[in-house]
Amino acid sequence: MPTYGPRWPTYARQWDTMKISPSRLAEFKRIAKRLFDAKGRYVYVQNKTGVPWYMIAVIHERESSQNWRTQLAQGDPLSRKSTHAPKGRGPFSTWEAGAWDALVTLKGLNKVIDWRLEKIIYHLERYNGWGYFNRGVPSAYIWAGSTIYRKGKYIADGVWSSTAVDIQPGVAPLIKCLMVLDPTIRPVRED
Secondary structure, three states, X not given: OOOHHHHHHHHHHHHHHOOEOHHHHHHHHHHHHHHHHOHHHHHHHHHHHOOOHXXXXXXXXXXXXXXOOEOOOOOOEOOOOOOOOOOOOOOOOOHHHHHHHHHHHXXXXXXXOOOOHHHHHHHHHHHHOOHHHHHOOOXXXXXXXXXXXXXXXXXXXXXXXXXXXXXXOOXXXXXXXHHHHOOOOOOOOOO
């Protein structure tokens, strides 16, 4: 697993040069508005875990299109054990309980000291896995729908396609749209 120190300059450069694909900008704005409208629910989990609400929101969108009846870890139903990676999680009585499991039990994100923008991107990539990094391509999970991402996608758990194009919205462009909607989202940057 790559460490944060050597990775953050790449994330900073990618963030600074990223542009949302013009053909998808309206879609990203619409999704960001829907996520923003649920801010209270995400802030509740932020207060329990220490993870920024907007990071939780974009994970929720990416994993399940903001479906409140699914696990944050992989989008499987809350009401039964997960069958996708990570397998065997749940069942959970609430979305918030599943979010705690994903963010704290599985990923230990409650232990992160500060949430700089580059660190958020690092932990989002870690959350999804290092498969894209290991292939030397920008992560679709992070950058899909932006100028940073071109092609290549895991079409199933552990199944890679170098020609598939991810049509789900990437989490970084969604964060950028959320920052426009909510001026309180201003993470510190690395120097």
